[in-house]
Amino acid sequence: xxxxxxxxxxxxxxxxxxxxxxxxxxxxxxxxxxxxxxxxxxxxxxxxxxxxxxxxxxxxxxxxxxxxxxxxxxxxxxxxxxxxxxxxxxxxxxxxxxxxxxxxxxxxxxxxxxxxxxxxxxxxxxxxxxxxxxxxxxxxxxxxxxxxxxxxxxxxxxxxxxxxxxxxxxxxxxxxxxxxxxxxxxxxxxxxxxxxxxxxxxxxxxxxxxxxxxxxxxxxxxxxxxxxxxxxxx
Amino acid sequence: xxxxxxxxxxxxxxxxxxxxxxxxxxxxxxxxxxxxxxxxxxxxxxxxxxxxxxxxxxxxxxxxxxxxxxxxxxxxxxxxxxxxxxxxxxxxxxxxxxxxxxxxxxxxxxxxxxxxxxxxxxxxxxxxxxxxxxxxxxxxxxxxxxxxxxxxxxxxxxxxxxxxxxxxxxxxxxxxxxxxxxxxxxxxxxxxxxxxxxxxxxxxxxxxxxxxxxxxxxxxxxxxxxxxxxxxxxxxxxxxxxxxxxx
Numbered sequence: 001x002x003x004x005x006x007x008x009x010x011x012x013x014x015x016x017x018x019x020x021x022x023x024x025x026x027x028x029x030x031x032x033x034x035x036x037x038x039x040x041x042x043x044x045x046x047x048x049x050x051x052x053x054x055x056x057x058x059x060x061x062x063x064x065x066x067x068x069x070x071x072x073x074x075x076x077x078x079x080x081x082x083x084x085x086x087x088x089x090x091x092x093x094x095x096x097x098x099x100x101x102x103x104x105x106x107x108x109x110x111x112x113x114x115x116x117x118x119x120x121x122x123x124x125x126x127x128x129x130x131x132x133x134x135x136x137x138x139x140x141x142x143x144x145x146x147x148x149x150x151x152x153x154x155x156x157x158x159x160x161x162x163x164x165x166x167x168x169x170x171x172x173x174x175x176x177x178x179x180x181x182x183x184x185x186x187x188x189x190x191x192x193x194x195x196x197x198x199x200x201x202x203x204x205x206x207x208x209x210x211x212x213x214x215x216x217x218x219x220x221x222x223x224x225x226x227x228x229x230x231x232x233x234x
Numbered sequence: 235x236x237x238x239x240x241x242x243x244x245x246x247x248x249x250x251x252x253x254x255x256x257x258x259x260x261x262x263x264x265x266x267x268x269x270x271x272x273x274x275x276x277x278x279x280x281x282x283x284x285x286x287x288x289x290x291x292x293x294x295x296x297x298x299x300x301x302x303x304x305x306x307x308x309x310x311x312x313x314x315x316x317x318x319x320x321x322x323x324x325x326x327x328x329x330x331x332x333x334x335x336x337x338x339x340x341x342x343x344x345x346x347x348x349x350x351x352x353x354x355x356x357x358x359x360x361x362x363x364x365x366x367x368x369x370x371x372x373x374x375x376x377x378x379x380x381x382x383x384x385x386x387x388x389x390x391x392x393x394x395x396x397x398x399x400x401x402x403x404x405x406x407x408x409x410x411x412x413x414x415x416x417x418x419x420x421x422x423x424x425x426x427x428x429x430x431x432x433x434x435x436x437x438x439x440x441x442x443x444x445x446x447x448x449x450x451x452x453x454x455x456x457x458x459x460x461x462x463x464x465x466x467x468x469x470x471x472x473x474x475x476x477x478x479x480x481x
Binding site for chain 2: 070074075076092093171175176177178190191192193194195
C-alpha cells in the first residue's frame with residue numbers, strides 16, 4: 001500500500017539509489033580492507049604521498065572526479081576501448097558507471113575508517129595467536145578482523161552514505177538516465193528544474209531521509225552486536 | 235587568527251554587495267556568442283550560464299540578474315508570471331535552429347532530413363539531448379522528433395544532459411553517436427560535425443528572449459538595447475544564430 005504512494009519514476013530512483021549505494025559499499029570493502037591493512041602495518045618511503053593520492057577524491061570536486069573518470073574510462077579512452085572490445089562492457093553512462101563513480105568517491109572514507117580500525121588493534125594479541133600456532137590468515141580472520149570490526153562497519157556505513165548522496169561524479173560520468181543512472185539526488189535535481197514538480201521532489205527528499213535513518217540505525221545495531229561479541233567472547 | 239577571520243569575512247561580504255558589473259543570467263547555448271557580443275560593450279560582466287529552467291529557478295530562489303536571457307518562451311513567461319522581471323521588458327532577442335550532430339570522426343555522413351529518413355536505425359546507442367524536462371533545446375528536440383514520428387522509438391535511447399552544452403560535450407567525447415543541439419552550438423565546436431538541420435516547421439520557432447531583472451539599473455536597460463541592436467545581431471549571426479523573421 002505504501003508502494004502506491006510513489007510514482008513509478010520515484011520508485012525507480014529509490015531502487016537505483018539503494019542498488020548503487022549497496023553495490024558501491026560492498027565492492028569498496030575488499031580493496032579498502034587490503035589497502036587499509038597495508039597502510040596500517042607497513043612503513044615505506046612515499047607512504048604519505050600514496051595516502052594522499054588515495055584520498056584525492058575526498059578533496060577533489062566530485063564533478064572533476066567524474067570528468068577525469070570520463071577521460072580515463074570513457075568510450076574513447078584506451079581502457080574504455082579495451083573493456084568494450086574484450087568484455088563488451090561500457091562504464092560511462094551506465095548503471096555500472098554510476099556504481100564505479102560512487103565507489104571512487106566513497107573509497108577514501110571507507111579506507112580511512114578501516115585503516116584507523118586496524119591501527120587500533122592490539123598487536124600483542126596477534127602475536128599471541130601466532131605463538132599458539134595460528135597461520136597468518138587465521139590470525140587475521142579470528143583476531144585482527146573481529147577486533148577491527150566496529151571500525152570496519154563504520155567505514156562501510158560512511159561509504160554507503162557517501163554513495164547514496166553522490167551527485168557530481170555520477171551526473172558527469174554516468175549521466176542522468178531514468179531507470180539506469182537517475183538516483184534519488186539526480187531525480188530530485190531534475191524535478192526541481194521543472195515547474196510544478198516540487199511535490200515529487202519533496203517525496204523523494206523524504207524517502208532519502210528515511211533510507212539514511214534506517215542505514216544509520218541498522219549500522220548502530222550491528223556495531224553494538226560486534227562490540228558485545230568482543231566483550232563477551234574475549 | 236582573528237585578522238585572518240576578519241579578512242575572510244570582508245572578502246565574502248564584498249562579493250555579495252553591490253558592484254558595478256552587470257550580472258547576466260543566460261541560457262547555456264549563449265556562452266560563446268554572448269562573450270563575443272559583450273566584448274563590444276564597455277562594461278564589466280558577471281555571467282551565470284545554465285539551462286533556462288535552472289536559471290529561472292535560481293531567480294525564483296533569490297538570484298538577481300540585471301538581464302535574463304532565456305532560450306524558450308515558457309521560461310520567459312514563467313519569470314514574468316512570478317514577477318521576477320521588469321514588466322514589459324521581455325523582448326525577442328535572436329533565433330536559432332536545431333541540428334543533428336555526430337563526433338567529427340564519425341563514419342556517419344551528412345544527409346537530407348525529411349519524412350522518409352529512418353533516423354532511429356541510422357545510428358546505434360544513445361541520442362544525446364538536453365533533458366526534455368527542463369532544457370529548452372530538449373523540448374524543441376522532442377517536438378521535432380514527434381513531428382517525424384521518431385520520438386517513440388528513440389525515447390528510450392535518450393541521454394539527457396543538464397543543459398544543451400552538456401549534450402554537446404557528450405557527443406564531443408564520442409559517448410553518444412548522435413546528438414540534437416542548436417546550430418550555434420555545433421558552430422562553436424570543432425569536435426562535432428552537422429549531419430542535418432531540422433526544418434523550421436518541425437518544431438515551434440526557436441526564439442531567445444531577454445528581460446530586465448526586477449529592479450535592474452538604468453545601465454542594464456542600456457545594455458539590453460545594445461543586445462537588441464544591429465551590431466550585436468551581427469555578432470550573434472557570426473556565431474551561428476539565426477536572425478529573427480521580420481528583422
